[in-house]
Amino acid sequence: xxxxxxxxxxxxxxxxxxxxxxxxxxxxxxxxxxxxxxxxxxxxxxxxxxxxxxxxxxxxxxxxxxxxxxxxxxxxxxxxxxxxxxxxxxxxxxxxxxxxxxxxxxxxxxxxxxxxxxxxxxxxxxxxxxxxxxxxxxxxxxxxxxxxxxxxxxxxxxxxxxxxxxxxxxxxxxxxxxxxxxxxxxxxxxxxxxxxxxxxxxxxxxxxxxxxxxxxxxxxxxxxxxxxxxxxxxxxxxxxxxxxxxxxxxxxxxxxxxxxxxxxxxxxxxxxxxxxxxxxxxxxxxxxxxxxxxxxxxxxxxxxxxxxxxxxxxxxxxxxxxxxxxxxxxxxxxxxxxxxxxxxxxxxxxxxxxxxxxxxxxxxxxxxxxxxxxxx
Amino acid sequence: xxxxxxxxxxxxxxxxxxxxxxxxxxxxxxxxxxxxxxxxxxxxxxxxxxxxxxxxxxxxxxxxxxxxxxxxxxxxxxxxxxxxxxxxxxxxxxxxxxxxxxxxxxxxxxxxxxxxxxxxxxxxxxxxxxxxxxxxxxxxxxxxxxxxxxxxxxxxxxxxxxxxxxxxxxxxxxxxxxxxxxxxxxxxxxxxxxxxxxxxxxxxxxxxxxxxxxxxxxxxxxxxxxxxxxxxxxxxxxxxxxxxxxxxxxxxxxxxxxxxxxxxxxxxxxxxxxxxxxxxxxxxxxxxxxxxxxxxxxxxxxxxxxxxxxxxxxxxxxxxxxxxxxxxxxxxxxxxxxxxxxxxxxxxxxxxxxxxxxxxxxxxxxxxxxxxxxxx
Numbered sequence: 001x002x003x004x005x006x007x008x009x010x011x012x013x014x015x016x017x018x019x020x021x022x023x024x025x026x027x028x029x030x031x032x033x034x035x036x037x038x039x040x041x042x043x044x045x046x047x048x049x050x051x052x053x054x055x056x057x058x059x060x061x062x063x064x065x066x067x068x069x070x071x072x073x074x075x076x077x078x079x080x081x082x083x084x085x086x087x088x089x090x091x092x093x094x095x096x097x098x099x100x101x102x103x104x105x106x107x108x109x110x111x112x113x114x115x116x117x118x119x120x121x122x123x124x125x126x127x128x129x130x131x132x133x134x135x136x137x138x139x140x141x142x143x144x145x146x147x148x149x150x151x152x153x154x155x156x157x158x159x160x161x162x163x164x165x166x167x168x169x170x171x172x173x174x175x176x177x178x179x180x181x182x183x184x185x186x187x188x189x190x191x192x193x194x195x196x197x198x199x200x201x202x203x204x205x206x207x208x209x210x211x212x213x214x215x216x217x218x219x220x221x222x223x224x225x226x227x228x229x230x231x232x233x234x235x236x237x238x239x240x241x242x243x244x245x246x247x248x249x250x251x252x253x254x255x256x257x258x259x260x261x262x263x264x265x266x267x268x269x270x271x272x273x274x275x276x277x278x279x280x281x282x283x284x285x286x287x288x289x290x291x292x293x294x295x296x297x298x299x300x301x302x303x304x305x306x307x308x309x310x311x312x313x314x315x316x317x318x319x320x321x322x323x324x325x326x327x328x329x330x331x332x333x334x335x336x337x338x339x340x341x342x343x344x345x346x347x348x349x350x351x352x353x354x355x356x357x358x359x360x361x362x363x364x365x366x367x368x369x370x371x372x373x374x375x376x
Numbered sequence: 377x378x379x380x381x382x383x384x385x386x387x388x389x390x391x392x393x394x395x396x397x398x399x400x401x402x403x404x405x406x407x408x409x410x411x412x413x414x415x416x417x418x419x420x421x422x423x424x425x426x427x428x429x430x431x432x433x434x435x436x437x438x439x440x441x442x443x444x445x446x447x448x449x450x451x452x453x454x455x456x457x458x459x460x461x462x463x464x465x466x467x468x469x470x471x472x473x474x475x476x477x478x479x480x481x482x483x484x485x486x487x488x489x490x491x492x493x494x495x496x497x498x499x500x501x502x503x504x505x506x507x508x509x510x511x512x513x514x515x516x517x518x519x520x521x522x523x524x525x526x527x528x529x530x531x532x533x534x535x536x537x538x539x540x541x542x543x544x545x546x547x548x549x550x551x552x553x554x555x556x557x558x559x560x561x562x563x564x565x566x567x568x569x570x571x572x573x574x575x576x577x578x579x580x581x582x583x584x585x586x587x588x589x590x591x592x593x594x595x596x597x598x599x600x601x602x603x604x605x606x607x608x609x610x611x612x613x614x615x616x617x618x619x620x621x622x623x624x625x626x627x628x629x630x631x632x633x634x635x636x637x638x639x640x641x642x643x644x645x646x647x648x649x650x651x652x653x654x655x656x657x658x659x660x661x662x663x664x665x666x667x668x669x670x671x672x673x674x675x676x677x678x679x680x681x682x683x684x685x686x687x688x689x690x691x692x693x694x695x696x697x698x699x700x701x702x703x704x705x706x707x708x709x710x711x712x713x714x715x716x717x718x719x720x721x722x723x724x725x726x727x728x729x730x731x732x733x734x735x736x737x738x739x740x741x742x743x744x745x746x747x748x749x750x751x752x
C-alpha cells in the first residue's frame with residue numbers, strides 16, 4: 001500500500017492538507033513584503049501559544065538548533081544548572097557543556113526532578129537553568145512554573161524546552177518567568193519538520209554573552225526582525241514558513257483553549273486504555289509532576305518483544321514509538337499531538353490492543369472502548 | 377495578478393513542478409528506511425556535482441549554516457586566511473572571527489584577489505583558507521584551483537563556498553584540493569531554500585577542533601550517516617529533503633556537463649546583452665578571475681535610479697537583484713541559475729532593456745536579440 005503510515009509518534013505528526021499544500025507554490029523572494037507578512041503571522045500567533053509578549057523568532061533548524069541558540073547566546077561561560085529526567089534534558093546538558101560550566105541535576109528518566117538540588121545549585125551561583133517542560137522520552141511533564149519561581153528568586157535565566165508542549169498543552173512563558181522558550185514545528189503545531197521558534201525576554205537580552213554562534217546569533221535575528229520589512233538574517237526555509245503560517249492559522253481558528261482541551265482529552269483516552277489493559281504508565285509522578293498530555297509512555301509488559309510488537313502495528317499502517325537509549329525494549333510511546341483526533345487515537349489503540357494479544361499479553365479489558373468513553 | 381514573479385535572482389530561483397510537488401505529501405518518519413533512501417540519493421548525486429568522493433552531508437539550514445559548520449568544526453583556535461572580494465567572502469571572514477584568528481585578505485568587491493598576500497599569510501602560519509568560489513554579490517568567479525594548490529603547498533585546510541557554483545558551474549573539489557565545499561539548495565540546484573550540503577575530506581577529519589558547535593557538529597552527522605540507516609543527528613527538514621531529491625534526480629537526468637554548458641550559455645547571453653546595450657560588467661577580471669556563470673553583475677548607467685528601474689521590471693512580473701551594501705544603486709544583478717532557460721532569460725532581458733530606456737538610458741543596440749543569438 002503506497003499510503004503513508006499514520007504517525008502517532010511524539011513528532012513528526014500528520015499534517016492537515018492545507019499545511020502541506022502551502023509548500024507547493026513557486027519560490028518567492030524572502031527579501032520582500034510577502035515573506036515578511038508570512039513571518040509576522042507566524043510570530044503573532046505563536047506568541048499566544050507561548051503565552052508571551054517577548055520577542056519571538058522562527059529559526060530554520062530543528063528544536064535542537066533553537067535550544068543551542070538559547071544556551072549559545074545567553075550561557076557562554078556561565079554556570080548552568082541542567083535539570084535532566086529524560087533524553088532531551090540530557091541533550092540540553094550536552095549543549096550547555098559546550099558553552100558554559102554545566103551542572104547536571106539528574107533523576108532517573110521519567111521520575112521527579114529534585115528541585116531542592118536545583119535550589120542548592122542556584123544558591124551556589126548557577127546563573128541559568130535549563131528544563132524540558134514536556135519530556136517525551138519518558139512521558140512526563142515537569143514543573144515549569146515552580147522552576148520559574150526559583151529562577152526569579154535567585155535571579156537566574158530560565159531556558160525552557162517547550163518543543164512538545166507549546167500549542168498542545170498550557171504554557172504561560174511570561175507568567176512563569178521563562179526567559180527563553182522553544183517550540184518545534186513538527187509537534188503540536190502539526191507543521192512540517194525543520195523549523196523551531198523561540199522567545200527571548202528582556203532580562204535575557206540584557207545578559208547576552210560573547211562570542212555567540214553565527215547562524216544562531218540572536219542579535220542578528222533581532223536586527224532583521226525589526227527592520228522595515230520583518231526578515232530573517234540568513235536565507236530561511238521558505239516553504240516551511242508558508243506551511244507553518246497555515247498551521248498557525250489553523251491553531252488560531254481552533255482557538256488555543258480548545259486545542260489544549262483536545263490534547264488533554266486525547267492523552268487521557270490513551271491513559272484510560274492503558275489502565276484498562278492492565279498496563280502501567282512509565283513515569284512516576286507526584287504533586288509537581290504530571291503525565292505528559294502530548295505523548296504517553298507505557299511499560300511494555302513482560303514477554304512482549306518490542307520490535308515484533310511495533311512491526312505488527314506498523315503492518316496495519318500505524319507507527320508508534322519505542323523507548324530511546326536505555327529504555328529501548330522497555331516502553332512504548334504513543335504521541336497524541338497536532339491535528340489528530342478520535343479516529344486516529346481509536347485506530348491506534350485498537351492496533352496496539354491487537355498487537356499486545358498477538359505477542360503474548362492478554363489485555364485485562366477493552367482499552368479501545370475505555371478510550372472511546374473519554375473521547376465521546 | 378496572483379502569479380508569483382519570475383525570480384531571476386542569484387537565488388532563490390524558480391523550482392520545477394516536480395520539485396515543489398514532492399513537498400506536498402504527508403509527513404514521514406525521519407527515522408526509517410524511506411527517509412534514509414531519500415538522503416542517500418541526495419548525497420550520491422551531489423557528490424558528482426561537487427566533484428568529490430569525500431563524505432557529504434545535507435544540513436537543515438542555509439548555506440551560511442554549512443559555512444559555519446566548516447569553520448566551527450575545523451577552524452577553532454586556528455589562524456584562518458580569508459579571501460574577500462565581495463559580501464559572502466566578508467561573511468566567511470566574520471564567521472572565522474568567531475572561531476579562530478582570522479586574517480582578512482581583501483580586495484575591492486569584484487576585483488581580483490591577491491594570491492601573493494595569501495601565500496604570505498600561509499608562509500606565516502595560516503592553517504586554513506576560506507574562499508568564495510562564485511561571488512554573486514559582485515558577479516566574479518574566483519580561482520579556486522590556484523587557491524587549492526597553495527593550500528596543498530603549505531598544508532593548510534581549504535574551505536570553499538561553492539554555494540552558487542556547484543551544480544551550475546564546473547567544480548572539481550577533489551582535484552582542486554578542496555577540504556570542505558558547500559552548496560546551497562536554492563541556487564543552481566533549483567530546490568527550495570532551507571538546505572545546504574557540505575563535503576569533508578579526510579585531511580579535514582584528521583584536524584577536527586574542539587569545542588564544536590552542537591547542531592552543526594559534523595562528528596554527529598558522520599556518526600548518523602554511517603549508521604545502518606543513513607540518518608541525520610537531529611530532526612531534518614523532511615519536505616525539503618524530498619524536494620532536494622527530486623532536484624538531484626533532475627540534475628542526474630540532464631547530466632552535469634549539459635547542465636554546466638547550459639549555465640555558461642545563459643550567462644554568456646546576459647553578457648552579450650549588456651555589451652550590446654553599451655553597459656559594462658561590474659567585475660574587473662584577469663587571467664585567474666572570470667565573470668560568474670550563474671549571476672551577472674552589470675553597472676547601472678549614470679542617471680538610472682535603481683529602485684524605479686527595478687520596480688518597472690517587477691511590475692512586469694520579473695525580479696532581478698540590485699547591489700548589496702555599498703553597491704546598492706550602483707549595479708544590478710541577473711541570476712541565471714537552476715531550471716531556467718531561454719524563455720526566462722529572453723523575457724528578463726527584454727524587460728531590462730525596456731526599463732533602461734524608460735528610466736533615462738538609451739541602449740546602444742538590441743541586447744535581447746544579441747542574447748537570442750547566443751541561446752539559439
